[in-house]
Amino acid sequence: MHELSIAANIVESVSEAASKYPGARVKEVRLRLGVLASVIEDSLQFCWGLATEDTPLAGATLAIAMLPVIVHCEACGADSEIAGVQSFRCSKCGEPAADLRQGRELDIESIELEEPETVAAAPVEEQR
Amino acid sequence: MTTRIVELRRGILKKNDELAAGLRNRFTAAGVLVLNLVSSPGTGKTALLERTLRELSTRGVHAAALVGDLETDNDARRLAASGAPVRQINTHGICHLDAEMIGKHLDGWEGVSLAALDYLFIENVGNLVCPSSYDLGERTRVALLSVTEGEDKPLKYPGLFNSADAALITKIDLAVPCGFDRGLALRNLNEIRPGIRIFETSAKTSAGMEEWIAYLVEQAKSS
Numbered sequence: 001m002h003e004l005s006i007a008a009n010i011v012e013s014v015s016e017a018a019s020k021y022p023g024a025r026v027k028e029v030r031l032r033l034g035v036l037a038s039v040i041e042d043s044l045q046f047c048w049g050l051a052t053e054d055t056p057l058a059g060a061t062l063a064i065a066m067l068p069v070i071v072h073c074e075a076c077g078a079d080s081e082i083a084g085v086q087s088f089r090c091s092k093c094g095e096p097a098a099d100l101r102q103g104r105e106l107d108i109e110s111i112e113l114e115e116p117e118t119v120a121a122a123p124v125e126e127q128r
Numbered sequence: 129m130t131t132r133i134v135e136l137r138r139g140i141l142k143k144n145d146e147l148a149a150g151l152r153n154r155f156t157a158a159g160v161l162v163l164n165l166v167s168s169p170g171t172g173k174t175a176l177l178e179r180t181l182r183e184l185s186t187r188g189v190h191a192a193a194l195v196g197d198l199e200t201d202n203d204a205r206r207l208a209a210s211g212a213p214v215r216q217i218n219t220h221g222i223c224h225l226d227a228e229m230i231g232k233h234l235d236g237w238e239g240v241s242l243a244a245l246d247y248l249f250i251e252n253v254g255n256l257v258c259p260s261s262y263d264l265g266e267r268t269r270v271a272l273l274s275v276t277e278g279e280d281k282p283l284k285y286p287g288l289f290n291s292a293d294a295a296l297i298t299k300i301d302l303a304v305p306c307g308f309d310r311g312l313a314l315r316n317l318n319e320i321r322p323g324i325r326i327f328e329t330s331a332k333t334s335a336g337m338e339e340w341i342a343y344l345v346e347q348a349k350s351s
Contacts, residue, residue, distance in 0.1 A: 002223055002258040009140050017136055027131065031140070038260050038287040085286040087319045096322030100290070106140045106261060113132045 003043040006106075007051035014057060014111055024113040026060040034067045034103040035085055041066065069103030144262055147227035151234075151265025158242035161348045162250065164264050166288060167272035168281070169254030172298040174203045175331035176272065176340075177249055181210035183341050184247065191247040192240055194233055196225040198253065213240045224258040225250065227265060246348060256285040268347055273317075274299045275308040282313075282320040289317065294325040294343065301330040 010029060018026050033039055041064050048062045069082045073090035079101055080091035090097045139145055155162045165173045177193055184191045192213040195203045204216035217225060217233050230250065234242070242248070250266060252259045271292035273281050276299060282289040289295065295317050303310065310328075317324055327343065329336035 002261070005222070006140055006261075009143070013136070013138060013140065013142065017134060021132070021134070024132070036260075036287040036290060038257050085290075085320075086283055088290065088322055089319075096318065098322040098324075104291075108136045108138055108140055110133050110135045110137075113134060114129050115132055117130060 003039060003047040004051065006039055006044060007047040010048075010062075010108060011051050011055060011057055013108060014060075015055065017111060018056070018113065021113055021115065024115040026057050026111055027114045028061045028063055028112040029057075030063045030065070030109045030111070032065050032067055032105045032107045032109050034105040035069060036100075036103040037106045039106065065109070067102055067105055070101045071097035072099040072101050073097045074099065141261060141263075144227045147231060148263035148265040151227055151230060152267075154242065155248070155265060155267070158245070160242050160245045160248050161268070161344070162248045162264075162266045163268045163270055163344075163347075164250045164252060164259075164266035165270050165272065166252045166256070166259045166292070167254060167274075168256045168277065171254070171272045171274040171277065172331055173251045173254070173272055174206055176296065176298060176329065177207055177251060178210060179331045179334060179337060180249070180340070180344075181207060181212040183337060184344070185211055187341075189246045190244055191249065192245050193249040193251060194225075194230065195251040196229070196253045198222070203251065213237070215240075219253060223253055223255050224262050225252050225264060226262045230264050247344065256281070256288050260288040260291045268293045270294045270296060272296045272298050273313070275303045275306050275313075279309050279313040279316055282316045286320050289320045289324075292321060292324065294327065295321070296340065297326065297328045299330060299332075300328045300335055301333045 014029055052058050070079055071082055071088055072079050073095055075095040076093040078092040082091060088097055167173055181191055193207050194215050194217055196217045197203055198219055198221055201216040204214045207214040215233050215237055217229050250264055269292045271289050317326060327336055327340045329340055
């Protein structure tokens with residue numbers, strides 16, 4: 001149960017990145033999590049609410065993309081996605097495959113910011 | 129209002145990863161082989177270390193241990209009886225060790241100089257989930273599985289067993305009374321981490337300890 005510290009790490013990292021855009025509000029934080037990253041999605045969503053409370057990130061949504069395991073096969077040279085995480089074998093030839101090419105990611109991909117317009121619109125014209 | 133997407137592409141545990149990389153450089157420069165021992169609570173990490181530290185000491189090899197637990201210094205006191213330098217890390221509720229904790233406990237560790245050590249063992253907090261995400265700067269990660277826990281532990285916790293370089297099946301003196309299916313356990317470990325080095329040990333009878341110590345010596349030579 002380390003999702004709260006993971007959430008706190010995200011808040012710290014995103015706050016630092018967002019501070020370069022004064023006046024902007026963080027709308028969404030997009031993550032890429034490998035299925036072997038030992039992070040439970042529901043638990044992280046729950047902790048996200050707690051970790052962002054009373055911070056400039058309050059109300060920002062957390063969009064999580066779960067990435068399957070991809071192994072590289074020494075025997076046939078193929079990179080293939082494995083079904084589930086119960087058997088680490090090449091999906092093409094069935095040989096055991098220990099070389100992981102994807103599945104441990106614990107990354108912040110991007111953030112979506114909402115910024116005030118830099119050039120003021122012409123409200124009178126617009127509302128006519 | 130306008131929206132803007134800012135690409136970050138950075139690791140969530142970037143700070144830990146950077147600290148761990150710094151530790152790894154320090155360990156390499158000092159010529160000390162660092163092993164991170166991970167398992168569920170009660171698998172026998174401390175019993176294995178008690179025997180390992182004693183075995184290494186009789187061979188004139190210098191080893192030390194950092195040992196993680198939520199509370200108490202019971203394990204450090206047990207291990208200190210071997211004569212090796214041991215320091216307890218209490219995490220006070222945190223379910224894993226991280227690189228920052230290791231760095232802090234290396235600093236000001238009285239009488240211990242990394243350069244004078246051949247081995248540093250880090251006994252992680254007993255937990256089969258969270259420690260797998262935290263790099264401690266170790267060279268070798270060792271996962272332990274005791275015969276009393278069941279043969280399917282690797283299938284239940286693939287994230288941790290897949291991240292290990294070696295696995296130890298502990299308490300093999302209890303294999304028969306527990307009805308432990310050795311073949312099944314070996315198969316499961318190999319399904320989750322193909323080609324993993326496996327040792328079968330008993331800290332009580334010292335079965336398998338010779339092979340384990342030989343592995344440590346071999347690892348140190350290849351570093």
